[in-house]
Amino acid sequence: MDVLAAAAAAAPAPVALPLRGPTRLTEEQRWSIIALHKDNRSNSYIAKRIGCHRDTVRAVLARYGATGAPGSGSRSGRPRCTDERTDEHIALVARVEKFTSPRQIKRKLDLDCSRYTIDRRLQEADLFGRVARHKRAYTAEEVRKRLSFAEGYKDWTTDQWEKVLFSDEKCFYGNGFCGRTWVRRPKGEALNPEYCVHKLPHPVKVNVWAAFCASGQGYCYIFNEKLDKHLYKRILASHLLPSARLHFSLAPPLVEQWYLLQDNDPKLTSGLISTWLHENGVTCIDFPAWSPDLNPMENLWHVMAVAVEQHHCDTMEELQDVVAAEWDKVDRDYMRTLVHSMPKRCQAVIDAKGWHTKY
Secondary structure (H helix, E strand, O other), X not given: OHHHHHHHHOOOOOOOOOOOOOOOOOHHHHHHHHHHHHOOOOHHHHHHHHOOOHHHHHHHHHHHHHHOOOOOOOOOOOOOOOOHHHHHHHHHXXXXXXXXXXXXXXXXXXXXXXXXXXXXXXXXXXXXXXXXXXXXXXXXXXXXXXXXXXXXXXXXXXXXHOOXXXXXXXXXXXXXXXXXXXXXXOOOOOOOHHHXXXXXXXXXXXXXXXXXXXXXXXXXEEEOOOOOHHHHHHHHHHHXXXXXXXXXXXXXXXXXXXXXXXXXXXXXXXXXXXXXXXXXXXXXXXXXXXXXHHOOHHHHHHHHHHHHHOOXXXXXXXXXXXXXXXXXXXXXXXXXXXXXXXXXXXXXXXXXXXXXXXX
16 A cells, blocks of 8 residues: 555646647556545546546556556557568668659559558658759769869858858749649639639739848849849949948948859859959959859848738839838848858858758
8 A cells, every 4th residue: 555655646747638649658657546546536636637538547447446457458459461571662662762652652562551551661661751852953063163162161250251242133023923822712613713813914023133241231223124244234333332331341441351242143244244343343252053052142032032922012113112121121130140151051061062951
């Protein structure tokens, strides 16, 4: 009886029932139920104290009364419909043919089990079904340039990266753009016009060039015409240099050294642009092609896109106003965090041997 008293005293405090499938009680919890019952506690009190259902308490007490022990005994469970050799074959096919599906594996191996069983066997082998990411297959030269960039700048400090002005262009859409849109509809109503997104022939959109650095936003330029080297030259003259003056000291005698990081679009690296940058004393960082993970401006664009999508812009003027307003709202601490992530980005490229990274 001393053991039962100790078990009752050690019983856990009342807890809320978990919102998931049932779990088996431990041996200690079962003996605690017996002890609390012998202490004349009600089934409701015991259930709250142990953290289980009253029916569970009743079943444990009934089993104890019939057998003298509260254990539930062994459980065989439902027998597996595949043997160990079949499980190995399922995992082997998935490892060799990485883009296969449980349905295809079932046909390939002529298995007499459901695709859900095959999916469970794959999960047991740590092979989980996920949506594959779309990434560029780098050439050997592109990998070499990415590694060269990462190796060359991996030792730059955050103070050095704070002297870099990051720039890029992006297109923002308003009403009429058919992106991925969720709808709640009954079965068989997929083509009902009430549940369809109606695409406009010319959706509302604007193009934006912008720049930022660790200390905050630069100026953004919103335009509708096609970007070519001549327009880009005008943008650099009217917005790049003023953005640099906004954050760096460019007047003698306290002239700060700063750098421009932009992508490798041919019109951005043309002879006309290169000459203009040289004549205006702008030092460009040699940026590798197809490397959005090395330009934190891409992360900033994502934040902007999410914010702009919250607005319903029916006209180009409304969309321009929204883009300009949201650009001014971007958190400067977030910008500093992005800039300070550059050493980690470079190291991630090195660790990935020049291939894609999580950034």
